[in-house]
Amino acid sequence: FEIAGEIFPVRHLSGDFFKVVELDGALGVIVGDIAGKGLSAGIWMPHLLSLLHSCALAHRNPADAIAQANRELCTGFGQPPLVAAFFARIDLQNGAVTYCNAGLPPPLILRLASEALRLDEGGPMLGAVPEANYQSGLTRLGPGDTLLAFSDGLTECENAREEEFETARLLSSARAFAGASASQLLFSTLGAVMDFADGRAPADDS
Numbered sequence: 001f002e003i004a005g006e007i008f009p010v011r012h013l014s015g016d017f018f019k020v021v022e023l024d025g026a027l028g029v030i031v032g033d034i035a036g037k038g039l040s041a042g043i044w045m046p047h048l049l050s051l052l053h054s055c056a057l058a059h060r061n062p063a064d065a066i067a068q069a070n071r072e073l074c075t076g077f078g079q080p081p082l083v084a085a086f087f088a089r090i091d092l093q094n095g096a097v098t099y100c101n102a103g104l105p106p107p108l109i110l111r112l113a114s115e116a117l118r119l120d121e122g123g124p125m126l127g128a129v130p131e132a133n134y135q136s137g138l139t140r141l142g143p144g145d146t147l148l149a150f151s152d153g154l155t156e157c158e159n160a161r162e163e164e165f166e167t168a169r170l171l172s173s174a175r176a177f178a179g180a181s182a183s184q185l186l187f188s189t190l191g192a193v194m195d196f197a198d199g200r201a202p203a204d205d206s
Contacts, residue, residue: 001027001090001141002182006190008153016151017045021053027090028056033104033151035082035125044081048073052085062087062100063136066122070102074130083126086119086149095141100134102126107149108171109139112178116171146185148174157197165196 005018015034020027030052034044051069059065066087073080086107088099101107103125106118121137141147150170157165173192177185 001092003027003029004182004186006186008190015045016153017049018149019049019053021056023056023089025092027092028053029088029090029147029149030056030085031104031107031149031151032083032085033153035084044083048083048085052087056087056089060089061136062089062098063122063134066100066102066126067132067134070126070132070134071130073127080127082128084151085126086122088119088147090141090147095145097139097141097147098136099139100136102134105150105152105155105167107147108167108174109141110146110148110171110174110178111142112144144179146174146178146182148189154193157193158200159196159198160200165193169196 003020007016007018015036017032019030021030030049032048032052034048051072055065055069059068066085069085073083084103086099086101086104088097090097099119099121101119101122106120109117109119111117117139119137119139121135123134124132155165155167155170169192170189173189174185177188180188
């Protein structure tokens, strides 16, 4: 497996985050988006990363990990932010992907010979309802497949005509670089987004 990621904050601190952790024969992939921008979102990021990491270590089922993170966030000190989060366990032996998506734009699995698969099983954003219900989804990464996770700052990036980049353009851009390394695919796709924006500053973290 090859993994690459990048965060582009609108202000000095980003509310978007990602983390990859080793989980007893699996890779854990965590991607999230804290509502708000700058300091208000950035000060929550270390806590959210630590919370999701500890819950990922405690539960093999991603839905259980996300549910625990949500409960702890809702019942902790102060008013919690709303957080969109995606957590996946990727089995290093057979490529099985068990995941839970809590309000993030559905990540995509790009397969070489079929339509993209949207990973939308899960539940609501974290921080709203302490006892919210979450479900896990199950799929598989085969040879040459790509898992593409992103926040809404990417697909909602606008050009001068106020058109959004949208998921269809993201898919087209990513497929144009099928077979490239993870880093090549990442930066080529981000380049396509910046070309589309044509100099217009982004309005959200991505």
